[in-house]
Amino acid sequence: xxxxxxxxxxxxxxxxxxxxxxxxxxxxxxxxxxxxxxxxxxxxxxxxxxxxxxxxxxxxxxxxxxxxxxxxxxxxxxxxxxxxxxxxxxxxxxxxxxxxxxxxxxxxxxxxxxxxxxxxxxxxxxxxxxxxxxxxxxxxxxxxxxxxxxxxxxxxxxxxxxxxxxxxxxxxxxxxxxxxxxxxxxxxxxxxxxxxxxxxxxxxxxxxxxxxxxxxxxxxxxxxxxxxxxxxxxxxxxxxxxxxxxxxxxxxxxxxxxxxxxxxxxx
DNA sequence: CCCCCCCC
Numbered sequence: 001x002x003x004x005x006x007x008x009x010x011x012x013x014x015x016x017x018x019x020x021x022x023x024x025x026x027x028x029x030x031x032x033x034x035x036x037x038x039x040x041x042x043x044x045x046x047x048x049x050x051x052x053x054x055x056x057x058x059x060x061x062x063x064x065x066x067x068x069x070x071x072x073x074x075x076x077x078x079x080x081x082x083x084x085x086x087x088x089x090x091x092x093x094x095x096x097x098x099x100x101x102x103x104x105x106x107x108x109x110x111x112x113x114x115x116x117x118x119x120x121x122x123x124x125x126x127x128x129x130x131x132x133x134x135x136x137x138x139x140x141x142x143x144x145x146x147x148x149x150x151x152x153x154x155x156x157x158x159x160x161x162x163x164x165x166x167x168x169x170x171x172x173x174x175x176x177x178x179x180x181x182x183x184x185x186x187x188x189x190x191x192x193x194x195x196x197x198x199x200x201x202x203x204x205x206x207x208x209x210x211x212x213x214x215x216x217x218x219x220x221x222x223x224x225x226x227x228x229x230x231x232x233x234x235x236x237x238x239x240x241x242x243x244x245x246x247x248x249x250x251x252x253x254x255x256x257x258x259x260x261x262x263x264x265x266x267x
Numbered sequence: 268c269c270c271c272c273c274c275c
Contacts, residue, residue, distance in 0.1 A: 054269045063269050080268060111270060160271080178273050185273050205273065226271065239271050
């Protein structure tokens with residue numbers, strides 16, 4: 001089949017070069033939040049958030065985030081409204097998706113932990129389709145991970161991070177009253193271990209705590225997590241937008257899986 | 268266009 005120009009697949013790293021590229025179809029370099037691309041990207045779905053409601057003006061609409069990875073990196077995408085409702089249940093980790101006609105905008109590091117400078121906005125004009133006959137991702141650039149010893153010495157708790165580790169221990173649910181809102185809160189602490197046997201506490205709240213389904217020796221990657229500080233002790237916490245991925249396709253998760261018996265012998 | 272807060 002003859003390859004049309006518009007079917008050229010752009011690597012995610014290319015998106016970074018938009019602001020320097022005189023020949024792209026980008027029209028507004030000064031307003032990165034509203035560039036309509038005629039480009040096409042393709043990537044493997046690596047993280048899908050749950051769907052949630054947001055209020056824009058007086059209208060309530062669905063929104064969720066997902067991430068795609070290709071050989072060159074990772075990009076986060078956000079889908080809204082009926083588009084979000086239409087595609088959310090179809091997206092599964094491992095699927096290769098191709099996107100046409102998306103917008104890009106500069107990321108906010110408080111919400112975006114992919115390491116990319118830009119992210120994708122999916123709107124009603126965006127085409128998304130699964131591609132089945134294509135090469136698998138050869139990871140040259142992964143997610144940026146925050147090492148557990150760096151969690152302990154964090155200086156900026158307002159940045160979204162990614163962590164990966166082996167579950168060492170799963171705590172029980174603890175329930176108490178919120179002082180500020182008189183709400184009943186539930187939390188669950190889980191201890192993760194890395195390849196150096198450093199550990200880190202990860203705190204799950206409410207539904208994430210109640211619906212917890214992972215067990216010791218599972219390898220989980222958490223995208224878009226936060227850092228919590230209490231009396232000089234730092235831990236990882238989950239946000240509503242954070243995603244837990246068991247046995248992620250990323251190299252570090254695969255590496256930990258290979259070291260599992262050595263790091264945490266089966267009883 | 269949306270999320271980041273909940274406790275010791």
